[in-house]
Amino acid sequence: MSFKKTRIQLAREAFKRRDLSLHQMAHDPKKIGQEPWHKTEAGRYIGSAVYGASDGIVTTFAVVAGVAGAQLDPKIVLIMGFANLFADGFSMAVGDYLSEKSEQDYIKSEREREAWEVDVNPEGEREEIREIYKRKGLKGEKLEQMVELITSDKELWIDTxxxxxxxxxxxxxxxxxxxxxxTFLSFVIAGFMPLVAYVFASLVPFFSQNMFLSASLITAATLFVVGSLRQMVTGVNWLIGGLEMLLVGGLSATVAYGIGYLLRTVFNVVI
Structure with a gap:
């Protein structure tokens, strides 16, 4: 099955390449008229998936690295890792829900207020429209035509x-x-990757003999992939995005490992 790029994807690629022919293809009148303007169902949640995954893998591997640095029993990795995975994943999902719900409630209340103001004081709201476009540089007849056009449609008026x-x-x-x-699913799925070597240690000899090394390699690969996928949200080069995520994850793991090692040295913890 061939992958058909959307018009906005073509436009972004044209901009990156400074390709006028691709730009013209993206702005074909037929494409503009046929393609939906709003986000697709999948595209709307790409940000939540990517950022949930990146947080999941970094926080879980930080736990793994901390336990490894303290030289604790590998079983503790599973206990703390899964506890962190589901607790933090649930917390992040709840936070995401409350944040978006609060934003939607705010937008709804502001829209209702604007609709009420249009009903009770149309002249005042019309003057606000006039001032908005006056500041954009319109004046005279063109300004009045714009004001008349927008205020002739209540929904357009409120949208504006x-x-x-x-x-x-x-x-x-x-x-x-x-x-x-x-957010929850992406956090849990990506966050599970640092635990793979510990979960399947009894089935894979290399994992059992090199648990932390295996976890580190799997995590590094996953971090790079998740970081590369950030380009779907940010537009950053996939290689740069992957390396940035790998660097951030590596620094977090280094700090966690160092703290675990330091605590074991200072307090002489023996488990």
Missing amino acids: MMKEELGIMEDEGSSPLKSAIV
């Missing part, structure tokens, strides 16, 4: 006030619950 006066961009199709579920 939301965006231009309040700076609020609405995304009507987003679901806080779906976003939370995506």
Whole structure:
């Protein structure tokens, strides 16, 4: 099955390459008219998936590295790793849900307020529209035509006030619950990777003989892949994104390992 790029993906690629022919292809009138303007169902939650995965793998491997640095029993990695995995994953998902729900409630209340103001004081709101576009450089007849056009449609009027006066961009199709579920699943799935070597140590001889090394290699590969996928959200080069994530994860693991080693040395912990 061939992968068909969306119009916005073509436009982004054209910009990166400074390719005018690709730019013209992305701005074909037929494509503009046929393709939906809003985010797709999958695209809407890419950010939650990528950031959930990156947090999951970094925090879980920090636990693994800390336990390894303290030279504790490998079983403790499984206990602490899974406890951290599900507790932090649930906490992050709840936080994501509450954040998006609060934002949606705020947007809804502001839209209701703007609608009420249009109903009770249309002249005042019309003057605000006039001032908005006057500051953008319109004047005279063109300004009045723009004001008349926008205020002739109540929904367009409110949309304009939301965006231009309040700076609020609405995304009507987003679901806080779906976003939370995506965050939780991506956190748990990616966060499980540092534990693979410990979970399957009895089945894979290399894992049993080199648990922390195996966990480190698996984690490094996963960090790079997740970091590369960030380009779907940020537009950053996939190689740079992968290396950045690998560096951040490596630093976090180094700190955790060092603290574990230091605590064992200072307190002479023996388990």
